Amino acid sequence: MKAFAESTLRLAAGFVCVSALVSVMVPILVILLPSRIARIRVTNTFGSWIGRSVMWCSGCRVTVLGTEHVSAERPAIYACNHTSILDAFTTIWLTPAGTVGVAKKEVFFYPFYGQAWWLAGHVFVDRGRTSRAKEALRRTARFIRERGLHLCILPEGTRARDGRLLPFKKGVIHMALETKLPIVPMVTTGLQDVWRRGSLRIRPADVTISFVPPRPTDRWTEESLDDHLAELHARFVGALPPEQRPATAVPAST
Numbered sequence: 001m002k003a004f005a006e007s008t009l010r011l012a013a014g015f016v017c018v019s020a021l022v023s024v025m026v027p028i029l030v031i032l033l034p035s036r037i038a039r040i041r042v043t044n045t046f047g048s049w050i051g052r053s054v055m056w057c058s059g060c061r062v063t064v065l066g067t068e069h070v071s072a073e074r075p076a077i078y079a080c081n082h083t084s085i086l087d088a089f090t091t092i093w094l095t096p097a098g099t100v101g102v103a104k105k106e107v108f109f110y111p112f113y114g115q116a117w118w119l120a121g122h123v124f125v126d127r128g129r130t131s132r133a134k135e136a137l138r139r140t141a142r143f144i145r146e147r148g149l150h151l152c153i154l155p156e157g158t159r160a161r162d163g164r165l166l167p168f169k170k171g172v173i174h175m176a177l178e179t180k181l182p183i184v185p186m187v188t189t190g191l192q193d194v195w196r197r198g199s200l201r202i203r204p205a206d207v208t209i210s211f212v213p214p215r216p217t218d219r220w221t222e223e224s225l226d227d228h229l230a231e232l233h234a235r236f237v238g239a240l241p242p243e244q245r246p247a248t249a250v251p252a253s254t
Contacts, residue, residue, distance in 0.1 A: 007202040010057050015111075017053040021046055022112040029119045036121040037098075037147055043120035044097045051093025058086065059204030060194055064094060066211035069184050072096040075144070076214055077179070078152045079172050080186040081236055082159040083244070084195050087188060088113065090209060091152050094186070099150040100140060102171075104157065125171070137171055141178030151175060155232070163192025165236055165246050173220070173228050182214035183232060187239040212239055 025046040032038045055062055070078075078095050080087060092101070101122040108114040108124060118124065123140045125133040144151055153175065155168035176183055190207040212235060220228050237245050 004201070007200070010059060010202045010204075011200060014054045014057040017057060018050055019112050021050050021053070022116045025116060026119065029116070036143075037149075039119070039121045040100055040149070041097055043116065043122070044092070044095070044099055047092030048094075051089040051091070054089040055086070055093065055207075058194060058202055060086075060191070060207045061204070062090075063206070063208045064211075065208065066213075069211040069213055070094070070096055072098055072150075075148050075150050075179075075181050077172065077176060077181050077183045077217075078150060078186050079155050079183055079232065080152065081165055081188055081240070081244075082154040082156045083163045083188055083192040084159065085197075086191055086195055087154065087159075090188065090191070090207075091154075091186070094209060095152045096150060098148070099152050100144055102137070102140065102151065102153045133171070134174070137175055138178060141175050144181070145179045151179070151181070159197070161197055163244050165233070165240060165244060168229055168233050170225060170229060172232065173225050176217040176228070177220055177222060177225070180218045180220075182216050184214045185212040185232070185235050185239065186210075187212060187236060189241055189244060192244065210239060 025042065028042055029039050032042060075098075078091070078099065080091055088103075088107075101117065103117065103122065103124055105124040105126050108118055123136055125136050140151070143149070153172050155172040156166040157169045158166065160166050172183070187210045188207070189210075190205050194203050194205050194207070195201075215232070215235070217228070
């Protein structure tokens with residue numbers, strides 16, 4: 001009973017933090033509607049506060065490593081493994097100002113968070129319609145390249161119930177080919193059991209987020225796409241503990 005009450009309190013505190021900060025942010029975004037870049041940067045700033053607040057409310061002890069690989073002045077693609085709904089908050093907290101996020105279209109229906117994401121000018125992709133998803137990513141790549149921005153993407157597209165790394169979708173490689181930006185793996189460990197899928201219980205844990213040295217992509221080619229995807233996936237596997245590595249070898253997703 002005590003654990004349930006504590007979890008409920010943590011969830012309520014997180015919800016209050018998100019709703020309060022978003023309620024302040026939204027009027028600013030409305031004023032800035034003519035400038036998508038300004039809206040993105042405003043949400044990056046508020047996102048940092050929101051992400052830090054939510055993780056504090058969760059009770060997790062977060063250690064961040066490799067921050068020397070993160071720079072607002074060096075545009076990059078930040079690729080993060082997907083272990084929990086809380087990944088949404090760690091990524092907006094720790095990625096630099098000027099970062100455009102990519103999320104599945106269903107995120108739009110998350111209370112407060114999804115609507116603010118849409119208003120900010122971040123990107124939704126319809127995973128059920130491949131042609132639309134590819135076109136949305138192409139437009140985003142062009143926008144990022146022309147404006148000197150960053151990208152944050154979760155290459156798995158979804159998360160496994162056991163926290164193990166899933167195959168990567170090819171979107172992250174297509175974005176690298178279009179933008180020629182280096183990919184910085186953002187490897188999250190220990191978060192998979194904090195908020196399990198289908199549960200409303202928060203279990204505080206020790207969480208480590210490691211930024212791995214960037215992988216240049218300026219010489220990558222379309223012909224070697226599968227090789228690039230396998231290489232990126234292998235970098236995550238090598239940085240993860242055994243309990244988060246794939247149980248068996250699996251092919252990359254389309």
